[in-house]
Amino acid sequence: MSSPADTETFPAATPAAAHLFTTVLSHGPLTRLEMARRAGLSPAAVTKAVRPLIASGYLAEDADAGAEAEVRPALGRPATLVRVDGGRALFIGVKLTGDEIIGVLTDLCCRILLARRVPLADREPDAVLDATTDLVRELLTEADGYGVRVAGLGIAVSGDVDRAEGVVRYSPFLDWHDVPLAALVAAGTGLPVTVDNDVRALTVAEQWFGAGVGLSDFAVVTVGAGIGCGLVVHGRVVAGAHGVAGEIGHVTVEADGPPCHCGNRGCLEAVASDGAILARIRETGGTEVTGTAEAVERARQGDTGAREAYARAGNAIGRGIATVVNLFGPARVIISGEGLAAYDLFAEQIREAFQAAAFGSAAQCDVRTRPLPFEEWARGAAATAIQSFITAPN
Amino acid sequence: MSSPADTETFPAATPAAAHLFTTVLSHGPLTRLEMARRAGLSPAAVTKAVRPLIASGYLAEDADAGAEAEVRPALGRPATLVRVDGGRALFIGVKLTGDEIIGVLTDLCCRILLARRVPLADREPDAVLDATTDLVRELLTEADGYGVRVAGLGIAVSGDVDRAEGVVRYSPFLDWHDVPLAALVAAGTGLPVTVDNDVRALTVAEQWFGAGVGLSDFAVVTVGAGIGCGLVVHGRVVAGAHGVAGEIGHVTVEADGPPCHCGNRGCLEAVASDGAILARIRETGGTEVTGTAEAVERARQGDTGAREAYARAGNAIGRGIATVVNLFGPARVIISGEGLAAYDLFAEQIREAFQAAAFGSAAQCDVRTRPLPFEEWARGAAATAIQSFITAPN
Numbered sequence: 001m002s003s004p005a006d007t008e009t010f011p012a013a014t015p016a017a018a019h020l021f022t023t024v025l026s027h028g029p030l031t032r033l034e035m036a037r038r039a040g041l042s043p044a045a046v047t048k049a050v051r052p053l054i055a056s057g058y059l060a061e062d063a064d065a066g067a068e069a070e071v072r073p074a075l076g077r078p079a080t081l082v083r084v085d086g087g088r089a090l091f092i093g094v095k096l097t098g099d100e101i102i103g104v105l106t107d108l109c110c111r112i113l114l115a116r117r118v119p120l121a122d123r124e125p126d127a128v129l130d131a132t133t134d135l136v137r138e139l140l141t142e143a144d145g146y147g148v149r150v151a152g153l154g155i156a157v158s159g160d161v162d163r164a165e166g167v168v169r170y171s172p173f174l175d176w177h178d179v180p181l182a183a184l185v186a187a188g189t190g191l192p193v194t195v196d197n198d199v200r201a202l203t204v205a206e207q208w209f210g211a212g213v214g215l216s217d218f219a220v221v222t223v224g225a226g227i228g229c230g231l232v233v234h235g236r237v238v239a240g241a242h243g244v245a246g247e248i249g250h251v252t253v254e255a256d257g258p259p260c261h262c263g264n265r266g267c268l269e270a271v272a273s274d275g276a277i278l279a280r281i282r283e284t285g286g287t288e289v290t291g292t293a294e295a296v297e298r299a300r301q302g303d304t305g306a307r308e309a310y311a312r313a314g315n316a317i318g319r320g321i322a323t324v325v326n327l328f329g330p331a332r333v334i335i336s337g338e339g340l341a342a343y344d345l346f347a348e349q350i351r352e353a354f355q356a357a358a359f360g361s362a363a364q365c366d367v368r369t370r371p372l373p374f375e376e377w378a379r380g381a382a383a384t385a386i387q388s389f390i391t392a393p394n
Numbered sequence: 395m396s397s398p399a400d401t402e403t404f405p406a407a408t409p410a411a412a413h414l415f416t417t418v419l420s421h422g423p424l425t426r427l428e429m430a431r432r433a434g435l436s437p438a439a440v441t442k443a444v445r446p447l448i449a450s451g452y453l454a455e456d457a458d459a460g461a462e463a464e465v466r467p468a469l470g471r472p473a474t475l476v477r478v479d480g481g482r483a484l485f486i487g488v489k490l491t492g493d494e495i496i497g498v499l500t501d502l503c504c505r506i507l508l509a510r511r512v513p514l515a516d517r518e519p520d521a522v523l524d525a526t527t528d529l530v531r532e533l534l535t536e537a538d539g540y541g542v543r544v545a546g547l548g549i550a551v552s553g554d555v556d557r558a559e560g561v562v563r564y565s566p567f568l569d570w571h572d573v574p575l576a577a578l579v580a581a582g583t584g585l586p587v588t589v590d591n592d593v594r595a596l597t598v599a600e601q602w603f604g605a606g607v608g609l610s611d612f613a614v615v616t617v618g619a620g621i622g623c624g625l626v627v628h629g630r631v632v633a634g635a636h637g638v639a640g641e642i643g644h645v646t647v648e649a650d651g652p653p654c655h656c657g658n659r660g661c662l663e664a665v666a667s668d669g670a671i672l673a674r675i676r677e678t679g680g681t682e683v684t685g686t687a688e689a690v691e692r693a694r695q696g697d698t699g700a701r702e703a704y705a706r707a708g709n710a711i712g713r714g715i716a717t718v719v720n721l722f723g724p725a726r727v728i729i730s731g732e733g734l735a736a737y738d739l740f741a742e743q744i745r746e747a748f749q750a751a752a753f754g755s756a757a758q759c760d761v762r763t764r765p766l767p768f769e770e771w772a773r774g775a776a777a778t779a780i781q782s783f784i785t786a787p788n
Contacts, residue, residue, distance in 0.1 A: 015434035040409035045439055160754040170754055217635050231721065233627040240723020241611050244756040247720035252713055252751060255648055262753055319646055323717060326641040328625065329634020357646060359656055360554040360564055362638040 029081035093382025154385035156198035201380035203230025223339030272313035314346025318353025423475035487776025548779035550592035595774035597624025617733030666707035708740025712747025
């Protein structure tokens with residue numbers, strides 16, 4: 001078809017071309033006609049936009065690839081299929097938690113080629129920076145074996161993250177304020193770095209490859225150490241005019257509820273996060289609980305205080321989801337996060353509270369759970385790096 | 395330029411062409427280069443999309459219109475400006491309240507040419523249908539004088555409205571359930587009819603011509619008989635996968651608060667609507683209040699119960715707005731609605747509760763008030779008719 005140029009600049013001249021590329025990435029292989037239909041463009045516009053992407057090897061056409069790659073119409077010549085050439089570039093995705101760094105190496109199709117986890121002993125920015133840089137360098141060394149350059153790095157962090165500026169403005173779990181993470185990691189690795197909120201990054205992966213494929217409007221709600229939410233509206237992840245969006249964790253669910261780290265009272269996160277559930281069990285039971293595993297165990301054994309704490313959390317999560325659904329009416333809500341390990345303890349309360357608080361036909365929304373390991377979050381970070389790569393100005 | 399054809403079909407072949415038309419409607423007159431920049435299309439694609447719109451007279455080019463209509467570059471020939479020809483078609487917009495029908499006749503630029511109000515004595519669907527049809531016929535007769543056919547009618551109703559099906563599924567103020575309003579009014583007037591939620595219709599008018607021009611993400615929050623919300627995300631009004639969106643009135647603000655007509659307790663509307671404020675004053679004061687005008691008067695004279703009811707409502711509205719802002723991160727929130735007449739009584743509480751509950755940099759959101767008469771809501775209904783007209787399949 002063509003030999004990849006040595007430069008890593010992506011030849012999409014317009015936002016429409018980048019959108020077409022993403023459509024093929026998520027739904028491909030596709031015929032040009034199908035690409036035109038999905039993008040709302042004329043076939044001629046598709047042909048024009050696709051030409052430089054094929055010439056530079058980012059897209060490939062399976063003109064002679066046999067029956068499987070062709071759509072044979074009853075009449076006329078077979079339509080050729082356009083697909084992303086996954087081997088054309090590599091990306092690295094990193095998810096930071098309070099305890100661990102999870103890194104993946106992916107191809108341009110965001111398929112995970114390798115995954116690594118390293119424990120995080122120290123949450124100070126310098127220590128996290130060093131550990132992240134070491135992990136990325138290890139993945140870069142592994143990438144050498146593929147003979148293709150790594151074109152970008154994505155890092156996903158929980159909290160208030162300014163993607164445009166590459167700054168972690170506030171991360172509760174890391175206790176960071178205004179850390180210019182993108183610039184620091186770029187200096188240490190030589191890669192273009194995209195930093196985004198971790199739930200938004202996971203939402204990109206769900207939109208491209210997961211339970212959000214084909215939906216123009218859906219939400220991802222994550223439960224666990226924090227309560228997060230990623231929103232896709234009109235086919236795009238909502239980022240917020242001031243960088244804040246999806247803060248379901250700070251929707252007030254109990255006006256006089258427990259204090260929250262954000263300074264308010266009764267936020268969803270202050271009632272339903274792992275830490276909030278533990279605090280509640282300690283408070284009502286007057287006993288120590290070592291951690292979430294023990295809390296889950298106690299609740300499953302019928303401990304009243306533990307069961308009540310999970311039920312209260314489930315009720316709050318259900319109302320939080322109803323708030324999201326009443327406001328933007330997604331076709332689907334995907335509940336994920338490490339908190340799903342305890343899902344049997346509050347699934348009923350989540351469902352009942354959601355159904356009660358959903359307004360009218362909003363109750364028809366498809367609310368489902370989907371367990372996703374942290375590697376999938378790191379894959380989301382790689383997806384944000386691919387986004388940045390394909391939309392970067394030439 | 396060209397003589398308008400007799401048919402009222404709009405010659406936009408693709409969604410991109412309809413989007414370009416809307417861009418010129420809202421921001422025009424514009425050069426083709428500016429249209430391309432705003433739409434993210436190539437100048438060639440703009441030229442192709444615009445050609446049939448100019449040929450059929452919906453867009454006009456001011457090639458020889460003198461200095462005012464031209465942008466003269468330092469070198470080269472002057473760029474011509476493209477604008478919508480407002481006189482090319484007429485539209486009617488109708489806003490239904492529980493007490494009144496407000497109708498406007500507009501041109502294709504959605505400029506109000508005439509406005510009419512008629513009282514609504516009976517809220518039964520048949521009576522409202524008759525009164526609406528009479529008002530529309532009166533406006534059609536007036537339209538005859540312009541020598542241009544009326545190409546569509548928009549009707550705005552509060553509640554759960556299925557625009558695609560043209561059905562009012564549930565309207566609390568009219569006490570309607572599943573009324574196929576679009577088909578009924580179309581049969582009585584002979585016009586293509588678009589029925590939409592009234593706050594969404596007002597939001598379209600704000601997006602095209604009001605305080606939302608140029609913003610890809612903003613919210614309209616209306617206070618008064620009900621509490622509503624219209625959301626624009628990524629440049630488009632959010633409609634909801636199941637037809638429900640923007641239901642800020644049914645966000646829970648007091649878990650054990652007053653019962654709401656939706657079946658829940660403590661919804662924003664059950665605390666902060668005009669009716670909820672009156673109920674609270676009656677309940678705490680043990681006295682009768684004839685209506686909102688008297689409640690406002692009492693509160694301004696220092697009546698403690700009345701002041702407390704407004705303060706409580708303001709606090710709830712502020713938290714409701716913070717919920718919207720924490721989830722979507724709009725650049726601006728426009729507070730409007732007939733409840734603004736009492737704004738001095740709860741402005742401080744709205745502001746303080748919003749600032750306290752906004753998460754991180756979401757507090758930077760520009761929250762402002764904007765009084766809009768019901769004619770502006772009717773204009774929004776006309777704007778939805780224009781939307782339907784320019785996006786109808788040929």
